[in-house]
Amino acid sequence: MSAEIRADVAVVGAGPAGMAAALAAADLGCRVVLADSSAAMGGQIYRQPASAGAGAGAHAVSAPMPRRLRRAATHGRIHHLPETTVWHAGAPPPGRQAAAGGSGTAARAEFVLRLAGAAGRAGAGNAVPDLLRARAVVVATGAAEIAVPFPGWDLPGVTTAGATQALLKAHGVVIGQRVLVTGSGPLLLPAAAGLAAAGVQVVAVLEATPAGPAAARAGRLIPYPGKVREAVGYAAVLARHRVPVLTGRAVIACHGTHRVQRATISRLTRDWRPIPGTAREVAVDAVHVSFGFCPALELPRLLGCADLPQPGRPAATVWHDADLATSVPGVFAAGETTGVGGADVAELEGYIAGAAAARYLERVTPGTFGARTARVRAALAKARRFAAALDELYPFMPGWLDWPQPGTIACRCEEVPWSAISEAVAAGARDVRAVKGVTRCGMGYCQGRVCGPGLQQAVAAATGRSLSEVGDLHSRPLLAPTTLGTIAAP
Amino acid sequence: VSRERVNFTFDGVPMQAQRGQTVGAALLAGGMISWRVTRSGGRPRGLFCGIGTCFDCLVDVNNDHAVRACLTPVRDGDRLRTSGSLGADGTAPESGT
Numbered sequence: 182m183s184a185e186i187r188a189d190v191a192v193v194g195a196g197p198a199g200m201a202a203a204l205a206a207a208d209l210g211c212r213v214v215l216a217d218s219s220a221a222m223g224g225q226i227y228r229q230p231a232s233a234g235a236g237a238g239a240h241a242v243s244a245p246m247p248r249r250l251r252r253a254a255t256h257g258r259i260h261h262l263p264e265t266t267v268w269h270a271g272a273p274p275p276g277r278q279a280a281a282g283g284s285g286t287a288a289r290a291e292f293v294l295r296l297a298g299a300a301g302r303a304g305a306g307n308a309v310p311d312l313l314r315a316r317a318v319v320v321a322t323g324a325a326e327i328a329v330p331f332p333g334w335d336l337p338g339v340t341t342a343g344a345t346q347a348l349l350k351a352h353g354v355v356i357g358q359r360v361l362v363t364g365s366g367p368l369l370l371p372a373a374a375g376l377a378a379a380g381v382q383v384v385a386v387l388e389a390t391p392a393g394p395a396a397a398r399a400g401r402l403i404p405y406p407g408k409v410r411e412a413v414g415y416a417a418v419l420a421r422h423r424v425p426v427l428t429g430r431a432v433i434a435c436h437g438t439h440r441v442q443r444a445t446i447s448r449l450t451r452d453w454r455p456i457p458g459t460a461r462e463v464a465v466d467a468v469h470v471s472f473g474f475c476p477a478l479e480l481p482r483l484l485g486c487a488d489l490p491q492p493g494r495p496a497a498t499v500w501h502d503a504d505l506a507t508s509v510p511g512v513f514a515a516g517e518t519t520g521v522g523g524a525d526v527a528e529l530e531g532y533i534a535g536a537a538a539a540r541y542l543e544r545v546t547p548g549t550f551g552a553r554t555a556r557v558r559a560a561l562a563k564a565r566r567f568a569a570a571l572d573e574l575y576p577f578m579p580g581w582l583d584w585p586q587p588g589t590i591a592c593r594c595e596e597v598p599w600s601a602i603s604e605a606v607a608a609g610a611r612d613v614r615a616v617k618g619v620t621r622c623g624m625g626y627c628q629g630r631v632c633g634p635g636l637q638q639a640v641a642a643a644t645g646r647s648l649s650e651v652g653d654l655h656s657r658p659l660l661a662p663t664t665l666g667t668i669a670a671p
Numbered sequence: 672v673s674r675e676r677v678n679f680t681f682d683g684v685p686m687q688a689q690r691g692q693t694v695g696a697a698l699l700a701g702g703m704i705s706w707r708v709t710r711s712g713g714r715p716r717g718l719f720c721g722i723g724t725c726f727d728c729l730v731d732v733n734n735d736h737a738v739r740a741c742l743t744p745v746r747d748g749d750r751l752r753t754s755g756s757l758g759a760d761g762t763a764p765e766s767g768t
Contacts (some may be wrong), residue, residue: 346721
């Protein structure tokens with residue numbers, strides 16, 4: 182299809198941040214286009230049932246989409262573009278960008294977003310316009326799940342924990358019947374509870390962070406009773422299904438021919454190094470992994486938005502001010518791209534970012550903007566405090582670097598062995614991009630979205646430099662694999 | 672959400688799915704755990720991230736090559752093939768079976 186579509190505000194990503202931003206901007210009179218790769222709004226957290234099997238499992242144990250967000254699907258000024266990928270984006274030349282608070286909306290130059298069907302299949306029902314022109318952009322692209330390499334992590338049946346949630350919520354489909362849920366972070370409990378409620382035998386939940394340090398910090402969550410109740414709810418589901426939750430342990434290897442059949446569980450030190458003599462093997466038919474989330478910075482980087490590095494965390498976040506404005510006039514960010522904080526933070530940031538975009542386009546006076554966002558800001562401050570306290574419970578430790586063997590696949594796309602990373606560093610590579618150039622690690626279909634965080638930590642450890650010094654793989658000219666025909670189209 | 676069933680084939684083998692299911696969900700529900708092999712090591716691959724990030728779950732759908740099974744809804748009459756089965760000229764064979 183060759184067509185273009187115009188909007189006052191382009192919102193990229195229809196999770197809670199994007200839906201809230203679209204609502205806030207549209208309520209203030211802006212015409213909004215809300216582009217998203219899924220068929221229905223909601224993002225990963227509020228993924229909607231798509232086929233008749235959905236209903237069991239994840240939906241039985243997780244929160245439904247709030248009614249206030251559902252309004253985005255019927256709002257007269259919100260045009261939803263489902264199953265759409267933004268594969269390139271351009272900001273106006275700096276000279277043509279008016280400073281915020283400048284001389285009227287006519288002076289606002291246009292951003293150009295190039296679009297394609299997300300599924301990549303041709304035919305009716307996939308009528309995505311080629312171009313989206315907008316005078317303001319809200320980046321609500323979310324985050325990618327972190328999985329680190331270990332022997333056998335590329336065997337079929339080993340998936341992210343997020344994959345199990347997506348399959349359960351949309352389709353009621355499960356991957357294995359006897360599974361382990363392993364890694365670190367707040368997704369492990371709901372993922373395991375969803376599987377258990379759907380009838381899967383969850384052999385154990387393995388949280389790499391030991392109970393001691395986590396328990397010492399858990400008291401900081403007490404001021405957030407709603408959130409604690411949610412976690413207690415997951416734990417109750419797991420207890421009812423007799424699923425043990427074990428801390429200071431992880432799956433450090435998977436084994437099998439053609440699919441995962443056995444997994445090696447080891448006890449870990451505080452920094453996640455395997456404790457010798459503690460490994461044991463269990464029979465499983467699936468292993469679901471999650472090590473937290475990494476903000477999806479590809480779109481804001483392409484638009485020229487500055488980073489805000491996060492010490493000790495893989496990848497950075499988008500720099501933003503108190504109104505969620507990025508360093509590029511007219512570009513706003515909300516949700517996980519500003520720091521992984523969960524659905525509540527994302528939604529609240531979305532309301533501010535959408536209203537800020539409307540103010541940038543002078544659809545609302547600064548006074549009205551301030552009044553509209555005051556209550557949201559108070560709620561956001563509290564939600565961010567909770568997110569920070571939760572984040573502190575799950576530090577991302579470097580001891581997993583001891584799990585891969587020399588022949589372990591580091592880059593799933595280009596099939597680069599783990600040993601190639603240290604060989605590249607020994608040969609003089611000092612940062613992630615240099616290692617990528619020498620080894621092809623991160624050069625495949627996923628563009629380093631899967632191997633990137635692990636590669637970054639491996640290069641940092643091998644060179645003795647910091648994560649921000651060695652860099653990451655989030656900067657690239659094309660945001661998704663794109664056919665030459667699409668690129669060549671006028 | 673419809674309760675209708677749709678028919679499709681994978682490498683010529685007839686299969687059924689719920690309408691609305693993605694190709695990936697339909698293949699998993701049909702008992703498959705992998706549906707392609709990597710081009711250099713011949714390693715089996717199926718669904719990994721499940722949300723369109725990793726490109727592990729690539730599959731050929733009718734005449735479209737290497738689409739993400741986790742994002743693509745399955746439709747009645749779809750002919751799915753192991754991804755990478757391109758002809759010598761870089762185009763897909765006309766027959767799905």
